[in-house]
Amino acid sequence: MHKPNGRLRLLVDLDGVLYRGMTALPGVGEFFAWVEAAGHAYLLVTNNSLRTQAEVAGNLRRMGVAVDPERILTSAVATSAWLRAQAPGGTRVQALGGSGLQQALFSPGSVFTPDWQSPEWLVLGQDFDITYQKLAAACIAVQNGARFVVTNPDTTLPTEAGLTPGAGAWQAVVTLVTGVQATVIGKPELGIFETALSMMPTEGEVVVVGDRLDTDILAGHRLGATTALVLTGVSTRGEVSAFPVKPDYIFENLRDLVAQWS
Ligand SMILES: [Mg+2]
Incomplete structure (x- = not known):
């Protein structure tokens, strides 16, 4: 064979x-x-953009699998790398997402500046602390010309109780409101x-x-x-x-x- x-x-x-x-x-x-x-x-x-590479490696270790964190590529890390190739240092980024995305974009030494007033880029990932205010700010940022990037297009996040919203669901909200399609990094x-x-x-x-x-x-x-x-x-x-x-x-x-x- x-x-x-x-x-x-x-x-x-x-x-x-x-x-x-x-x-x-x-x-x-x-x-x-x-x-x-x-x-x-x-x-x-x-x-998955929620967790950092170290957090994923820690979870794997608890399951008996030893992997160097650098061998883990999350959609958050890939989005940050992709953005670095597009955007010059000091670029203002509004990011909705968990610790994985926040660390990938804004860890010490990062070239990006967090900005919710006049962002040049809107980056959207899975966010368990999503609010109306955050989604409204994201929609307004895109209407004001911020470029729209999404870590991963998964509309659902399966749980034992059933399907819950994933990053793609927030993406759909912003696209419905603004008419703007996102650049998607994940599979x-x-x-x-x-x-x-x-x-x-x-x-x-x-x-x-x-x-x-x-x-x-x-x-x-x-x-x-x-x-x-x-x-x-x-x-x-x-x-x-x-x-x-x-x-x-x-x-x-x-x-x-x-x-x-x-
Ligand atoms: Mg899978």
């Missing part, structure tokens, strides 16, 4: 691939052992993967591993990468036939992937 060749550049999703809730999924240990032994390059790439758009590749070696087959057809696999396909769907998260085998883009590989879990690729 065909399998990816040589040293790989792996872009691996987090939620639904490495863990679910606070539980590591089957094969995570074998996966990192295989990556290390084979000398593959990897980044863990997540649309299935390519900004986050392009940022990931800029942080990795230039050689090696690019392989995207994810649990969602509509984000991970679609973005991987758009990138021209090899794609592998694992069935430990959102998308099911049954959904594959109805989805226009097919993953190159489908695995029950990471253990299955390692067994077939090593």
Whole structure:
């Protein structure tokens, strides 16, 4: 059976691939052992903008997975990197989002200035402290000419009780009110993967591993990468036939992937 060749550049999703809730999924240990032994390059790439890289690494450590925080690329970090490439130092940014986004944009030494009066950019991420006032200020900023950027387009955030609003829901509010479309960095758009590749070696087959057809696999396909769907998260085998883009590989879990690729 065909399998990816040589040293790989792996872009691996987090939620639904490495863990679910606070539980590591089957094969995570074998996966990192295989990556290390084979000398593959990897980044863990997540649309979630809420947490900092250190917080994500801490959660992984509690699940028994030791990963350097620099190997974690959140949509917040990717958005900050993308913005740095567009905007000169001192650019005024209004950011709605959690600690992951605030730290990515405004940590000491940052080139950006937080500004809610006359921002040049509006950056929107998942925000558990969203208010009418914040959304109103975001709409007014965009009407006044601020450029509109969204960390990730996920309209929903699944919880045990049901679906709750994600960053894409706030994005929809601002677009409905202003008529302005956002630039989106997270999957299935390519900004986050392009940022990931800029942080990795230039050689090696690019392989995207994810649990969602509509984000991970679609973005991987758009990138021209090899794609592998694992069935430990959102998308099911049954959904594959109805989805226009097919993953190159489908695995029950990471253990299955390692067994077939090593
Ligand atoms: Mg996922």
